[in-house]
Amino acid sequence: MVGEEGKVGWRRRTVAVLVALCTPAGAGHGVLGRWQRGLAWFLALLLLQASLLFTGVAGAVLIVVLQLGSIIDAALLRPSSRGLPSTGRAAVLAVAFLLSGQAAARLNRRFIAEPFWVPGSSMEPTLLQGDQFVADRTVRTPWQWQPIERGSIIVFPDPQKPEQDFVKRVVARGGDTVAIRNGVVLLNGQPLERKLVGSCESAEGPTEGGDCEEYEEVLGSRRYRVRHDLAFAHEGRFPAEDGRCPQGLEPKDGGCAVPVGQLFVLGDNRTNSYDSRFWGGVPELSVKGVAVSVHFSLGPDWHVRWERLGQPVR
Structure with a gap:
């Protein structure tokens, strides 16, 4: 039984990494039920994007580093102690992060x-x-x-x-x-x-x-x-x-x-x-x-x- 749960955890963690590769920082964490940690990564990304006027090339490099860091963190992170969210809920969280990231990027490019x-x-x-x-x-x-x-x-x-x-x-x-x-x-x-x-x-x-x-x-x-x-x-x-x-x-x-x-x-x-x-x-x-x-x-x-x-x- 433990082995089966472990396999489920590893499958979900793999999905989390794949989601993190294709979406803004923090989305992969939501797949593991660690949405609060993912939200922290996501907010850090938004802050860096909004500060590009002042940080320039250094800020652009930091955005890439932050994105890579969130992927590594999702790969090493254990699922929430309260258990994995359902597949449907995990998908909704991932889509929510994706749409929010796209909307934030558009607003940043439009106004900042x-x-x-x-x-x-x-x-x-x-x-x-x-x-x-x-x-x-x-x-x-x-x-x-x-x-x-x-x-x-x-x-x-x-x-x-x-x-x-x-x-x-x-x-x-x-x-x-x-x-x-x-x-x-x-x-x-x-x-x-x-x-x-x-x-x-x-x-x-x-x-x-x-x-x-x-x-x-x-x-x-x-x-x-x-x-x-x-x-x-x-x-x-x-x-x-x-x-x-x-x-x-x-x-x-x-x-x-x-x-x-x-x-x-x-x-x-x-x-x-x-x-x-x-x-x-x-x-x-x-x-x-x-x-x-x-x-x-x-x-x-x-x-x-x-x-x-x-x-x-x-």
């Missing part, structure tokens, strides 16, 4: 932090193609603890294809006037401070050609690099010689005035970016998040750029 991939080169040298970064979602309603600052890198829907996302830098807010002369951004008539850094260089080495330069640009408290490739013909000036502004922006003092409630954005790869110079402002309410830090980066030849992990997005 969400990862985004960089699909192109328009934000080089700040963000490289293949970077994955965490975006702060608290800039959106209902939180919106602080306004989006000039110099921030934001994620928002492509104005022409809303199902796709764009990543650009905010250079002006509603009420500002923007112009560009010889690559220099003029904000409300004043040129942004900038200095030449040198020739263009990427994480994979120097870029081809000698007509590419990088500058350090200063906007508010932010210092970042921008790229100018003179081989691109559309570098020119903004607005164009005829003084016309993109739709929604009005000519003013030799530049374009940004409507209240909108943002004027540029790519850091200034001569190779499709941005507000072409289609106008971005409604503040459409912003999905502000880039915080890079937590993964994959190069064009599928190698991991380890040196970029954990870098803050400036």
Whole structure:
């Protein structure tokens, strides 16, 4: 009889491990009737997920470690002293953990932090193609603890294809006037401070050609690099010689005035970016998040750029 009970216990423990492998931390414990212990693991997981904005790569690593720890704990744990729950009850507990974990993850990505991939080169040298970064979602309603600052890198829907996302830098807010002369951004008539850094260089080495330069640009408290490739013909000036502004922006003092409630954005790869110079402002309410830090980066030849992990997005 004892041997038979032991077999039942081992079968249930095996099921618990399999459940733990496929569900959030703590679900496997519920299969063994140790739901309180499982709840502790689950709450720890939620806490780590909610703190990703502050913990970055270290937090992501801790989440993986916690998940593995919960699996090992479920494998070594004895069933509850009150006996194993029925198969039906164990299944309900496992499903409850799974659904709760999925709901919590969706809420976290919707309101606190969400990862985004960089699909192109328009934000080089700040963000490289293949970077994955965490975006702060608290800039959106209902939180919106602080306004989006000039110099921030934001994620928002492509104005022409809303199902796709764009990543650009905010250079002006509603009420500002923007112009560009010889690559220099003029904000409300004043040129942004900038200095030449040198020739263009990427994480994979120097870029081809000698007509590419990088500058350090200063906007508010932010210092970042921008790229100018003179081989691109559309570098020119903004607005164009005829003084016309993109739709929604009005000519003013030799530049374009940004409507209240909108943002004027540029790519850091200034001569190779499709941005507000072409289609106008971005409604503040459409912003999905502000880039915080890079937590993964994959190069064009599928190698991991380890040196970029954990870098803050400036």
